[in-house]
Amino acid sequence: xxxxxxxxxxxxxxxxxxxxxxxxxxxxxxxxxxxxxxxxxxxxxxxxxxxxxxxxxxxxxxxxxxxxxxxxxxxxxxxxxxxxxxxxxxxxxxxxxxxxxxxxxxxxxxxxxxxxxxxxxxxxxxxxxxxxxxxxxxxxxxxxxxxxxxxxxxxxxxxxxxxxxxxxxxxxxxxxxxxxxxxxxxxxxxxxxxxxxxxxxxxxxxxxxxxxxxxxxxxxxxxxxxxxxxxxxxxxxxxxxxxxxxxxxxxxxxxxxxxxxxxxxxxxxxxxxxxxxxxxxxxxxxxxxxxxxxxxxxxxxxxxxxxxxxxxxxxxxxxxxxxxxxxxxxxxxxxxxxxx
Numbered sequence: 001x002x003x004x005x006x007x008x009x010x011x012x013x014x015x016x017x018x019x020x021x022x023x024x025x026x027x028x029x030x031x032x033x034x035x036x037x038x039x040x041x042x043x044x045x046x047x048x049x050x051x052x053x054x055x056x057x058x059x060x061x062x063x064x065x066x067x068x069x070x071x072x073x074x075x076x077x078x079x080x081x082x083x084x085x086x087x088x089x090x091x092x093x094x095x096x097x098x099x100x101x102x103x104x105x106x107x108x109x110x111x112x113x114x115x116x117x118x119x120x121x122x123x124x125x126x127x128x129x130x131x132x133x134x135x136x137x138x139x140x141x142x143x144x145x146x147x148x149x150x151x152x153x154x155x156x157x158x159x160x161x162x163x164x165x166x167x168x169x170x171x172x173x174x175x176x177x178x179x180x181x182x183x184x185x186x187x188x189x190x191x192x193x194x195x196x197x198x199x200x201x202x203x204x205x206x207x208x209x210x211x212x213x214x215x216x217x218x219x220x221x222x223x224x225x226x227x228x229x230x231x232x233x234x235x236x237x238x239x240x241x242x243x244x245x246x247x248x249x250x251x252x253x254x255x256x257x258x259x260x261x262x263x264x265x266x267x268x269x270x271x272x273x274x275x276x277x278x279x280x281x282x283x284x285x286x287x288x289x290x291x292x293x294x295x296x297x298x299x300x301x302x303x304x305x306x307x308x309x310x311x312x313x314x315x316x317x318x319x320x321x322x323x324x325x326x327x328x329x330x331x332x333x334x335x336x337x338x339x340x
Contacts, residue, residue, distance in 0.1 A: 006021045006022065007021070007022040008020065008021060008022070009021075009022050009024075009084055009085065009086040009087075009088075010086060010087065011026075011029050011084050011085075011086075011087070011088045011089070011090065012088070012089045012090065013026075013029055013030050013033055013037060013090045013092065014037045014090070014091060014092050014093055014094050015094070016033050016037070018032055018033050020032055020084060022084075023083065024083070024084055025052075025079065025080055025081060025082055025083055025084065026060060026062075026077070026079035026080075026082050026083075026084055026088075026090055027039060027041065027044065027052075027058055027079040027080040028046075029084055029090075030079065030090075030092065031269065034268075036093065037092055037093055038269075039057070039058035039059070039060055039079050039080075039092055040057045040058060040102075040127070040130075040131050040134075040135075041055075041057060041058045041080055041269070042055035042057045042109070042127055042128065042131065042166065042168055042216050043055040043057075043080075043168035043169060043170065043216075044058065044080035044081075045170050045173070045214060045271055046269070046271055046273075046274075047271060047272060047273055047274040047276075047277075048170065048173040048174060048177060048214070049173070049177060050173055051080075051169065051170060051173050052078065052080035052081045053078050053080060053081040054167070054168060054169055055105070055109070055166065055168055056078060056101075056105050057102065057105050057109075057131060058078055058079040058080050059076040059077065059078060059079070059098060059101050059102065059105070060076065060077060060079045060090050060091065060092045060095075060098055061073075061076055061090070061091045061092075061095040061097055061098050062077055062082075062088060062089070062090055062091075063089045063090070063091055064087065064088060064089035065085060065088060066085035066086055066087045066088055067085075067086055067087025068085075068086075068087070070087070070089075076097065076098060076101055079092075099135070102135045103135050103136070103137060105135075106131060106132050106135045106136040106137070107136070107137060107140065107141070107142075109128060109131075109132075109166050110128075110132060110136065110140065110142075111140075111142050111146070112146045112147045112163070113128065113163075113164055113166060113217065114146065114163055114164060116164075117129060119227075120164070120218040121218055121221050121222075121225065121226055121227065122164075122215075122217055122218030122221070123218075123230070123231075124230060124231040124232050124305040124306060125231055125270070125306070126216070126217055126218065127216035127217070127270060128166065128216060128217045146163075147163065147191070148163050149161070149162035149163045149194065153223065154184060154197050154202065154203045155202050155203035155204045155208060156202070156204055156223075157208075157209060157222060157223050157224060157280065157283075157284050158203055158208065158209070158211065158212060158220060158221070158222070158223060159220070159221050159223050159226065160195060160219065160220055161218065161219055161220075161221065162194050162195055162196075162219065163219075164217050164218050164219040165194070165195055165217065165219035166216070166217055166219075167186065167193055167195075168215075168216055169186065170211075170214040170215060170216065171184070171195065171211035171214060171215060171220055172184070172185050172186060172195075174207075174210050174211050174214050174277075175203070175205070175208065175211060178205075178207040178210060178277055179205035179206070179207055179208060180205055180206075181205065183197050183198055183201035183202070183203060183205075184196060184197040184198070184201070184203050185198075195219070204280075205280075206245055206279050206280055206281075207246070207277055207278075207279055207280065208280060209222070209278070209279075209280045209283040209284060210264065210272070210277045210278070212263075213263055213264050213266075213272055214271075214272070222261055222284075224261065224284060224287070225260060225261040228260050228261075229253075229255055229260050231253065231305070231306055232305045232306055233255060234253040234254060234255045234260060235253070235254055235255060235297070236251050236252070236253050236297070236298040236300075236306065237251070237252050237254065237294055237295070237296060237297055237298055238250075238251060238252075238265065238294075238295040238296060238297075238298050239251075239252045239289075239292035239293060239294050239295060240292065240293050240295065241282070241286065241291055241292050241293065243278075243279065243281065243282055245279035245281060245282075246277065246278045246279040246282060247275060247276055247277075247278065248278075248282060249264075249265055249276060249278075250262050250263065250264060250265065250278055250282055250283070250292070251263050251264070251265050251266075251298055252289070252292065252294075254289075257289075259287045259288060259289060260287075261287075262278075262282060262283050262284070262286065262287060263278075263283070264276055264277055264278045264283075265298075
């Protein structure tokens, strides 16, 4: 039986037309184009079924619903859960209403989130940090007391700092879909909602460590890595081993020959692809280079603080040379030599 080719629909995103498979979402269409026009996402995770639609960071404006019904949608829509229609016209970075709404979303997320980046292990990898830097306001208008929680250990290797949590539900979906029996979730409702375990159970399933990787902020942290090193001082390398539980393909973060932590490999959107989640044995119990086959330095394909001092033509935008010229005419030549 011959495979039926997928139905392709044409949509316009910030003036760029793209053909994408029917059933895809607006966010998936934007990611097919790539670049700066892709909306940010704090709760959506492509490899977790049911995720998305909670943080509203990815709001966009649909100025034409479809070629059959070109009327605009009356409100901004969450691009991660809104399916595309043929002839749909979407605006993101070109729409002032979207940018203003995104400023408000950042302000809302930071109402209770503490500004403790200098002591947070997530600094340098924090999606909220990047989101706030791009869209946030310089000052907060919030004057009331913030919610505060005590740090608690919810497992042998995982610490929960609920004060930082933005209730994205990623960790809940991860435990639901990877662990044999989920023992944690969102307790309470409204402003009393919080992540917690049922009757103080311990989160210790084989794949429970992945909740640390999917957390977009520093609410769930690896206890074996806490306060040991900043990520931009470490050298990430790809490695693999034969594992009976998972794919065995990981990223080792080392400095001075010491493996400080192990994480799953992530794509350009800081997400673990489907089938690439790793088990706790690989993550926590094999922190030595002898257990792994080192493949080489991790390819860093997105602008990140992790790429600091790792010069590459792909990582240094053209305007960086112009900025450097304003301070030291010799700097661009020095950088060019390093990228040759």
